[in-house]
Amino acid sequence: MRRLKHTLRRLRESFRSPAADRAFVLLKVCFVLSLFVYMAWQVHHQVFSRRVREVPLSLALSFLSVQVMLMTSELLLSCLIKQKDATRRGFSSRALPFIRKNLAEHIAGEDRHRPLLAMCLVHGSDVQRSLADFLGSVEGAARARLTALASSLGVDWVWEKVALYGTAEQRKDAAFHLGLLATSSSRDVLRRMLADASPHVRTAACRSLLRMGDLADVDQVFHSCLQSPLLVRALLMTDLQPHAPRLLDEIFPLLLAAGEASQVAAALELAAGWMSRLPYGMLASLLVHPRASVRAAAVPLLQFEGSPARVEAWIFAGLADPEAPVRLAAARLSGKLRIRSAIPALESSLGDPRGEVTRESLRALAAMGPEGWQILERSVLSPDPKLAARAAEALSAAHLSPFEAA
């Protein structure tokens, strides 16, 4: 039985892949079009073929009739949509105060299971929405009571089913709601959702698991985050930040030992975003990593390193790196930290074949104060027109007139 369940789950996941999803949409489109042709054929066969002798004319009349029918239905549908929305808004505006009042009383200790169950039958979505709002705004015993209420109303079951079988948008909402419940079964469902095809659903599941605070889940979420696209990392960065020290101490060494370069670079991006300090030994090994993307991602982390002598040494090494992204990162950091000892190295970078490195070096020099400005002033008068223009731009950015300087 368990094996069958597992197989079914795998099958469902494979159906959620983007290619399968597209195929499903195309199938649906073909079905709708076939239905349209079938309707036209039926009208031709049942109505017009008996009255009109020429087949093309009968077919044209059938298509015309079906088109008129469809257009009329569209107009009616439009009215219905608007009316339905208005009615729903009206219903909700009447039901919501009652639902909220009952939920508040239930939290306060009264048993409001019955009226809420009755409301569930008519205003299911409103009850679910209100319950989610309340769950998100209370803690402790009140939350426990609401969780028990959700279970007795069957709302948790609905959310779990939606999380597994709904559309991507519904699964995303369900992941959020299950995170509010924080029961063992909701945790299991959320863990399963980490393998969801949609990055939005995965992100919602990750955030819910992080809110629950289980350390094993944090590790899993972090790994999932590194394998996911940029969107997931950008969204989860803030949620993962409280766990940064532990992740840096325990997970990073394992990752560096076994991880792919892309994952290591992604982890370093996150660490830079958290403004976390890596242990020096680890950082040093990353700064000599064979992949340029990793070295470039490691350079910004030097700004959190305590020893200025070490930072300077690595910035010099970075400015002399054979790869442009690393030189660029080193130039940027030297300007940010205003490392005056890097001025000669930055001056030599002005002849860099990559324009962006030259520009960043000039910006760094502009940030250094009078010492750097002198070099920029000399560069403004350089016979190389490109360098002169870039130097003038850097001076201009430093709010100095290039003409004054010259």
Place this chain on the structure above:
Amino acid sequence: MIDYDTIDILVHRVYFFFESGIILYVFTINAIYFFLTVAGFFCLRRYHSTFSREEKDLLMKSPLMPAISLIVPSYNEAMTIRESVGGMLRLDYPNYEVVVVNDGSKDDTLKILIEEFKLYFSARDVEGSLFTKPVRGVYESREPVRLLVIDKFNGGKADSINAGINAASSPYVMVVDSDSLIEKDALFQMIKPCLEDPERVIAVGGTVRAVNDCDVLHGRVRRIRSAGSWLANFQAVEYLRAFFGGRVGFSLLNSLLIISGAFGLFRRDAVLEIGGFEESTIGEDMELVVRMHHHYIKNKKPYRIVYVAQPVCWTEVPDSLKILKRQRKRWQRGTVESLWRHREMLLNPKYGTVGLFAFSYFFLFEMLGPAVEFLGYFLTILGLVFRIIAPSVAILFFSVSIMSGMLLSTSAVLLEEFTVCRYPSWRDSWRLFAAAIAENFGFRQMLTLWRVQGLIDGIKGKRGGWGAMERKGFKVVGKS
């Protein structure tokens, strides 16, 4: 001796051969339109979700968000530039710059920009790999969101965009027309596909809608409503049909051939790799996208060109027939030029769905469609005059064709209501539905005629400039 009966039979046969061909053509084109509209319905409900407020807050704080350069080519836009650039400087996005390129405007565009945004003359030199007309000067602002104005000699829209790309410092560039207003969270919505699949997504297109008669305040559309004039409403419906009933379907098949020049996001390195926007064509937006497909498929590089429905760019549509005629002729010429340049892709299995479906569709239906439709009307009139066909038959086939157009247009309006629903009032919905029905009587035929003229101009190789339009300006409410 002339055998009149034989000639009569021959004429009838030739006539019916052509007429049957046209009926088959109309049937095929409508089948494809229906396919795309139905696909649009399923896709819009499935893939086009937005970020929640909480997610937007998280992304606003995230240093991982890629930078975007908004490139705003402008030529004689004194009427709208203040509002549009003002709106662009107040977008929700953590890391972006606005690069306005003044393409040698003859009006006060540059003066307005300098005064309104307190720009200073920068020492900056625009350098880059794309060749453009010389730059006269660069102006910058000290505002938190970086505004860069490049003043250059007149060289056309594509030339201006290329100058903007040269000056841009971000990995993504977004091209926006200077007479357009973009929604506050448009950058988030546009960058979404790139965040989801940064390695493959090279271009993203958004939705363009008619802003005529909508209330505008501080560069934002405050109240959305249908336009007062029928002409603007016809175009509003046409835009809905093109975006929801066409581009969504093409995007599903990864064979989107057009990203509107008024609103498109591109990966800068991808644009530079193919040599930037082509200056010698007037349909530079379509040409760029077709060239991207051509280049990436030829070099066997994985890529995606995506359409997203949610971000909206509000633009002023022509309110006079004269300007509309000029615009449509220009668009048709652009289509002809782009397709002719890349004709190697036509029905070429090497180019997959793009070559076999999208390119063929554009070639047969978008490029030649107006000529065939025109021929259909002409033959029907001819047949009626010479009594080759019965009036009832002509009316019947004409009605089927018109009704197909109505059905597609009303479907597009319904699709809008079902999914994004920007026109919540009954009045606006009904006006759009009425426009969707009425546009088939006269307006559509008029467009066909203009497009035929554009096709002829395109075949003749007629050149064109900016195609500037006489603006009424936005309907600004309150004090801006």
